[in-house]
Amino acid sequence: MPMTHYMELLAQNQPWNLILFMAIPVILAETVAITELFILLLRSRGGWLRALNRLASILAGVYFLGVFAYLLPNVVVPLTLTGQWRGMIDMIAVGFYLSGAIPLAGLALLDLGVLARSSPEERKLFLHALLVAAFLVLSHVAMIFGMMNPYLIDQDAAHMPTEHMINH
Template sequence: MVMTHYMELLSLHEPWFLILFMLVPMVLAETILASDVLSLIYRDRRSAKWDSLKHICGLILGIFFIIVTVYIVSSYVPTIQWRGPIDYISIWAYVLGVIPAVLVLLQELGVIFKGPDETSKLKKHLGLMILFVLLTHLAMVFGMADPQLAGYVPPKQNMQMQMNGNMPMDGNMPMDHSQMDHSQMNHDQMNGQMNGQMNNNNNGQMDHSKM
């Protein structure tokens, strides 16, 4: 199985990149998502602590994911050689998660969605978080897949296929007739030498019997 660059990124500097690129954003996102859902269900009994926690997590997620995206796009992507469509989807789906993360940050800062309707703002906030979770989970699913499923051929295997391109489908090696002729000649020469030695031995025995 061939790894995607998404999985290779998570495996770098273990376990720190796994914590930074998967654990931290997922914990923040799912905390915000749970808070939004509970706030919609229990609108009359909303807790100020939950709202405060959601606000802090939204700020951290937005700032954190901007930094993560800048690192991936500027430092990681230029160093890789793509491994087919699955590899593209896994990386860019993760990177696109910065869009809802930034919009959540702007909403928490009061830049967008400043209307007086709290329910409308909460629904928009929830929609952005659902989009973020969908994109990051899409990256995760494709990131764990084998790029060869979409037609990617590893360089070594591709070279072997090119070298063996003239081989028949049954896997039998083509026979070189010149080598066959040469081996047949050697075989005939060996048979001739053995027959000559046997004749000499027989003649020697016959002469000895005459004596």
């Protein structure tokens, strides 16, 4: 079955691409999400749980900005310039994956004290939870579309010459 570029990226260079582009960001984001639930439930404003959440948020934001900075010029721009996208599903999968950099960068900026610096603690908790939720939605949309046959919607793209279906 044909793969999206998202899934192809994860499948190549095993296990390194899977670790670099999926495992590390997901482990950091899931650490943030899980600790976020306990912080909200317990209204914890300090302690080791909040420190772990803050560290994971900052690391996830910085790390994923690096992933974004690498993939945009090395994958997205070449695919766009050469017309090698495998249809709309392919573009949605990659686009939603990369757009996860926005909420993760927001989390890092929030926990570094750059964003919402003078806001009350309740407002920061709300914004933090909102950014975590946004990342989870974006990443799950990317995963769902990434696992689909990229030609399911755009049947015409499936008839492109095979030289357009090279590995990236």
